[in-house]
Amino acid sequence: MKVSKEKQLDTLITTVNPSSYECTITVDCAIFGFQDNELKILLVKRSVEPFKDYWMLPGGMMDEGLTMEESVRKVLYGLTGIHDVHQEQVKCYSDVSRHPIKRVVTVCFYALVKPENHPVIAKNYVSDVVWHSVNEIPQLGFDHNILAVDALAKLRQNLKENLIFGELLPEKFTLKELQDLYESILDETLDRRNFRKKILQMDLLVPTKEKKVGVKGGPELYSIKINNTT
Amino acid sequence: MKVSKEKQLDTLITTVNPSSYECTITVDCAIFGFQDNELKILLVKRSVEPFKDYWMLPGGMMDEGLTMEESVRKVLYGLTGIHDVHQEQVKCYSDVSRHPIKRVVTVCFYALVKPENHPVIAKNYVSDVVWHSVNEIPQLGFDHNILAVDALAKLRQNLKENLIFGELLPEKFTLKELQDLYESILDETLDRRNFRKKILQMDLLVPTKEKKVGVKGGPELYSIKINNTT
DNA sequence: AATATTATGTGTATAATATACACAGAATAA
């Protein structure tokens, strides 16, 4: 069966672009940090409508030439000046009326950063950038409370399965600091000896033979093992 | 500080639509079924370019008035005639060149269906719809091999955490059938007695006091407990 | 109809893992 060039082209276009509905895509990012022995989330105050003066997860448009992951990195770089941030995809949200004015599909990520290393700065359409305790998240704009809850759940799940504390601790840290971090993320207390046993037998940490000063007991500092094949 | 109506409107529009990049969004679905004691995945053969004659995951455009989840249901309804399918979001994919002609962001889902209950039918731009063993997935169009692998991994993970076999078994089934299903999904063999012990103490199944005929031993049929509060 | 075959259904012993728990030593604070 032969078809004309026009017909072929038509079919191709139709296939590529059937009914051609296009939609705005944004990325939002739950940025977690560990500060004052507490798990924090970075929220920005929106300075324009809609949801003016609401706290929100930082986010932005997906760029034409960038993947979502790259777009998230761009947002993070803008807010904190860092690249190389550990980030994980959480979920995609597509409720038709999640944005009151036009349809916007968003993909949520979470990222882990060290607050002390990366002072945050207000950006476009944002009047304030503040670390909030994850236990006291205010009412957020759009559906961002849902995103925040989902992101935290994903972080917890990943923490239980792997050993992901990426950017959340300084390069050298004590087991106590690591335990505090775990307890903050999981929101439960852990037995000190059992935690130590479990973590050490994972064989992912190396003792640095340095001791942390200024704290009683003189605890040993550990760092993350670089090459697991050694 | 006062601003003109025009300025306000301008700000609003800019905010809502900053640089206004829109993008085509599709949904793709790894449909799993359990047939001939094997976990199967439903693939469609594409009849148009690009990737003409390649096997693919079934999918389609996200509809203007529908969420992604609803769009997936629409695809599934078109292929199998059923609604009420258990589906889970897997991941969103946004590589800039994942589609050779234009940019398309896709969100992958998986769904669980009973093949015997739902004969599948070819649809637009599709010349064939066939159940394939998950162990013999051919080369797929676009990046669908990646989606398929991710979907199967997600299914396995969910199976280990919950008890999700949704549409994969008939209403009444024997423990053997359930175990075969688990073994197919997890791709490992399980001890019969230990499996039985574990599943039964989850307290999610109820014995029907019926026996399956045509099979030696006369095994009891179970169904899923409807209301866990009873 | 009798017999062989194949699948079901059941419990226990052992191994592996998770949990609970107390005291001596080191650094800081008083």
Add this chain to the structure above:
DNA sequence: TTATTCTGTGTATATTATACACATAATATT
């Protein structure tokens, strides 16, 4: 110098996971 607070360590117990064998029921075979 002494008190305080944190670190570092091992074991006993409970819980959970794993390995494993035989009697019974239904079908298949002769």
